[in-house]
Amino acid sequence: MNKNRYIQSYCRITNNVIILNGKEVFRESSEDIKSFLKTVYKNFEIKYSKFFKMDNLSKLAFLGAELLLTDENKSSNIALVFSNAASSLDTDRKHQESINDIENYFPSPAIFVYTLPNIGIGEISIRHQLKSENAFFIFEKYNAAFHHTYENSLIQMNKANSVLAGWVNVDKNTCDAFLYLVSKKGKIEHTTENLIKLYNN
Amino acid sequence: MENLxxxxxxxxxxxxxxxxxxxxxxKNTDALFGDGxxxxxxxxxxxxxxxxxxxGIKLSDPKQGKVIFESIDTMAAYISENKTK
Structure with a gap:
């Protein structure tokens, strides 16, 4: 076990609630994910007009990164390692709807570009000017052991100074994100057990 | 044309x-791309x-878009002349 890696900060975002470092920082009942994510964007006074062009999965990942990558948390080389179960299915369905009818076949390029789950990583990289290691994995559920190993190895092999990582899932009008920043600073040790504990809280 | x-x-x-x-x-003359x-x-x-x-307008050459999409004025003029529905 490596004792000098820490979960420097973390957040949990579900349909109605945001918890940042163990404290509830936002609660809002919205009709759908799109409305909820927009309300979060407005509430935290984020200024980034391209946000509105993103799909729900990218918006969710983007907002998590906004909460965690503050000026004091930022380092020059932050890797991004995300995972989820639904991949980009939420947007894939929208794309499919636009091509179902051959008589009314007008696929939207703006939707099509989000039919990959890792596009959100690109959006975060553009926003924070990151040119770092990144990966997006698909699991049935959040795999803390895998994440722990992968995040540790990135830092251990000097591929990154810190890692923004976690679970970001959107499907059937529900969203579920658990994102955290792994670095050499912090109070919560970066262990599989702690990741599971924080995810389940 | 103004309605369009x-x-x-x-x-x-x-x-x-x-x-x-x-x-x-x-504005009708604002550049849609670049600094607009x-x-x-x-x-x-x-x-x-x-x-x-x-x-109902199919652009056969996407490069045409550079001229057509210059502003609202240019878009409206092109659509008025070429629309099929």
Missing amino acids: KLELKAKIIENLNLEDIEVSDI LGLDSIDALELIVMLDKDY
Whole structure:
């Protein structure tokens, strides 16, 4: 076990609630994910007009990164390692709807570009000017052991100074994100057990 | 023609998700790309789809878009002359 890696900060975002470092920082009942994510964007006074062009999965990942990558948390080389179960299915369905009818076949390029789950990583990289290691994995559920190993190895092999990582899932009008920043600073040790504990809280 | 220009502004805002912009913010002569509205290459593709879907205009050469999508004025003029629905 490596004792000098820490979960420097973390957040949990579900349909109605945001918890940042163990404290509830936002609660809002919205009709759908799109409305909820927009309300979060407005509430935290984020200024980034391209946000509105993103799909729900990218918006969710983007907002998590906004909460965690503050000026004091930022380092020059932050890797991004995300995972989820639904991949980009939420947007894939929208794309499919636009091509179902051959008589009314007008696929939207703006939707099509989000039919990959890792596009959100690109959006975060553009926003924070990151040119770092990144990966997006698909699991049935959040795999803390895998994440722990992968995040540790990135830092251990000097591929990154810190890692923004976690679970970001959107499907059937529900969203579920658990994102955290792994670095050499912090109070919560970066262990599989702690990741599971924080995810389940 | 003025109605068409208003319609185009509303469609551009809606189809391109320009949440922070109102119809009244877009002047007929404003550049849609670059320093104007700041649209990007995906937006250009979306506009090409919009011409086809809403006005029955198929652009055979995407390079035409550079001239057609210069401003609301140029878009409206092109649509008026070429629309099939």
